[in-house]
Amino acid sequence: MTRKALLISPEICIGCRGCQTACKEWNQLDGVKTSNAGSFENPPDLIPALYNRIRYVEVPTEAEGQRWLFVSQRCMHCGDAGCMKICPAPGALYKTPEGAVAFSKEKCIGCKLCVTACPFDVPRYDKDGKISKCHLCSDRISQGLPPACAKVCPTGAIRYGERDDLIASAKKTGHEKVYGEMDLTGLGALYAFKDAPRLYGMNENPAIPESVIFWNNILKPLSYLGLGGAVALALIHYVAFGPKKNEEVTRDE
Numbered sequence: 001m002t003r004k005a006l007l008i009s010p011e012i013c014i015g016c017r018g019c020q021t022a023c024k025e026w027n028q029l030d031g032v033k034t035s036n037a038g039s040f041e042n043p044p045d046l047i048p049a050l051y052n053r054i055r056y057v058e059v060p061t062e063a064e065g066q067r068w069l070f071v072s073q074r075c076m077h078c079g080d081a082g083c084m085k086i087c088p089a090p091g092a093l094y095k096t097p098e099g100a101v102a103f104s105k106e107k108c109i110g111c112k113l114c115v116t117a118c119p120f121d122v123p124r125y126d127k128d129g130k131i132s133k134c135h136l137c138s139d140r141i142s143q144g145l146p147p148a149c150a151k152v153c154p155t156g157a158i159r160y161g162e163r164d165d166l167i168a169s170a171k172k173t174g175h176e177k178v179y180g181e182m183d184l185t186g187l188g189a190l191y192a193f194k195d196a197p198r199l200y201g202m203n204e205n206p207a208i209p210e211s212v213i214f215w216n217n218i219l220k221p222l223s224y225l226g227l228g229g230a231v232a233l234a235l236i237h238y239v240a241f242g243p244k245k246n247e248e249v250t251r252d253e
């Protein structure tokens, strides 16, 4: 099967948040009470019950006074996925035939290591401590259906299809550089930006931390073999989080 992807075109996004709502509905994610943080953006960050968030960026301009930029923030379905490299629980994170990075809550052990290895700060954890993130609607795409966010978008700002075709179509419309084309052996969420990606709050040079690569190559195989697995896990945790502190690193609602 050829690799599938999403092409996100912020230029034609109108910030309606239809994709945000459709994602919550399809994935049966709970409503969460939020409060005004001084922006139309809501909520102000990804949370366990929100896999796709529209980031609102207000850019002051001389001509218009202010410009709005909207962009979808979600899992990027990295070709070389840091979350999968560090995850010590077999099958908790896995690639689907379409190239999505999906997860199994049953197999997740709640160690919360994956967020430390993600160059995009994506994974969140539900009230049971299990991973929560966009899975590219793996249950829909396996049936030949588009992801809910792409299906509902009224402007075509989120499109789903063959990854190569999406890149070619973005280039045809004047986007010489497609964000995510080559990064981390290619992302499954591609962006056609006209402005600099950093203006949208995007990481321009995403990379997996060296420590994660080291542990993936050296210690994880040992833990799978059962040779000093507990020690390996403790060391991975130490590298990711540092020495144990009183305050736990969590990102629950």
Ligand code: SF4
Binding pocket: 074, 075, 076, 077, 078, 081, 082, 083, 084, 101, 117, 118, 119, 120, 121, 122, 123, 133
């Ligand atoms: S964006 Fe983060 S969570 Fe998503 S596949 Fe890449 S490393 Fe994993």
Ligand code: SF4
Binding pocket: 022, 023, 024, 026, 027, 051, 052, 074, 133, 134, 135, 136, 137, 147, 148, 149, 150
């Ligand atoms: S692909 Fe599915 S899970 Fe991911 S953001 Fe879109 S609707 Fe949500």
Ligand code: SF4
Binding pocket: 012, 013, 014, 015, 016, 017, 018, 019, 020, 054, 070, 072, 152, 153, 154, 155, 156, 157, 158
């Ligand atoms: S549904 Fe489409 S236009 Fe509306 S916020 Fe999402 S990406 Fe933008």
